[in-house]
Amino acid sequence: MNPQRPVNSFRNLTQPPRPRPKAAHGASQRLQKTGRWQQARRFMRERPLLERVYWFCVKAFLWLFFGSIGYVVVLKYVPVWVTPLIVSRWIDTMGTDENSHVYKKWRSYDELSKEAALAVVASEDQAFPTHWGFDFDEIQDAIKENQYRKRPRGASTISQQVAKNVFLWNGRSYIRKGLEVYFTALIELIWGKKRILEVYLNVAETGPMTFGLEAASVRYYKHPASSLSRSEAARIAAVLPNPRLFSISNPSSYIQRRTRQISRQMRALGGQRYIRNL
Structure with a gap:
């Protein structure tokens, strides 16, 4: 019957515990941005009027942006x-005496x-x-x-x-x-x-x-x-x-x-x- 091998308690006590790896800096920034975006969405959902105004402005901007490009394209060919x-x-x-003919x-x-x-x-x-x-x-x-x-x-x-x-x-x-x-x-x-x-x-x-x-x-x-x-x-x-x-x-x-x-x-x-x- 083999006797149980004694544990090297000295090695376990002197070796410090290995620290957990920290998250990368880029990953932490992404997490912070995600958290801020979620907070902003939650803030908007709690205020329906503000959310409607926000989406109206976004849609108006997109309409004006793509509409302006379309208008410029049309005027490339039309007098x-x-x-x-x-x-x-x-x-x-x-309402004046000036000539109004163009x-x-x-x-x-x-x-x-x-x-x-x-x-x-x-x-x-x-x-x-x-x-x-x-x-x-x-x-x-x-x-x-x-x-x-x-x-x-x-x-x-x-x-x-x-x-x-x-x-x-x-x-x-x-x-x-x-x-x-x-x-x-x-x-x-x-x-x-x-x-x-x-x-x-x-x-x-x-x-x-x-x-x-x-x-x-x-x-x-x-x-x-x-x-x-x-x-x-x-x-x-x-x-x-x-x-x-x-x-x-x-x-x-x-x-x-x-x-x-x-x-x-x-x-x-x-x-x-x-x-x-x-």
């Missing part, structure tokens, strides 16, 4: 007949003078063929200049002006500026440069109740925009910063000087070759 700016100008004439006629990019397209790019946004909707160099220059200028200088690209005119309202606010950034990115991604310039040439305000190059050319030069000369196109581009103050038919000395400057810029850019590959 833009009406913009918030046109409606605003028309409302301003109601002069506007859509023309495709191929039907417009390329001198007019080049004049607008030379005047408003010379980096248009290469940027992605925002000219950050111009923005930085404008910020520096506006520190000592009485009237702030803008740095909006043609893409930003199209986003503002077609989709948004007039005014200055962080909400409108944020939406302008959003729609600028959308049209750059979905439309492309040629379509953006085509829309701009058709919706830009070119005179009192006058929108687009075709309407301006017929009203002030008595011929279609397809036959605009360089000097005529440059004069239209010269009044774009403030078409309600400056006149195409009766240009001031400032507009005449600016017209010559734009013509020189058009030659310096290399002529119509500059916008050939939009």
Whole structure:
């Protein structure tokens, strides 16, 4: 009969108990987030009115988000007949002696003078063929200049002006500026440069109740925009910063000087070759 082997009590007493492995840091964070999410859901369920408001806001946001993308896709192929700016100008004439007739006629990019397209790019946004909707160099220059200028200088690209005119309202606010950034990115991604310039040439305000190059050319030069000369196109581009103050038919000395400057810029850019590959 074999005697029972004695237990090594000394080894058991001296060896400390092995600690339990701690949960990983990422796992603990996930558990905390899950717990907070469950608390938030419980908080919402205990307040039915707040829960309905929450889901209404979520659904409204999704409808607006996907609806805006769908609207941008549609306007890639459909002429833009009406913009918030046109409606605003028309409302301003109601109850006044001003002419309330809207002069506007859509023309495709191929039907417009390329001198007019080049004049607008030379005047408003010379980096248009290469940027992605925002000219950050111009923005930085404008910020520096506006520190000592009485009237702030803008740095909006043609893409930003199209986003503002077609989709948004007039005014200055962080909400409108944020939406302008959003729609600028959308049209750059979905439309492309040629379509953006085509829309701009058709919706830009070119005179009192006058929108687009075709309407301006017929009203002030008595011929279609397809036959605009360089000097005529440059004069239209010269009044774009403030078409309600400056006149195409009766240009001031400032507009005449600016017209010559734009013509020189058009030659310096290399002529119509500059916008050939939009």
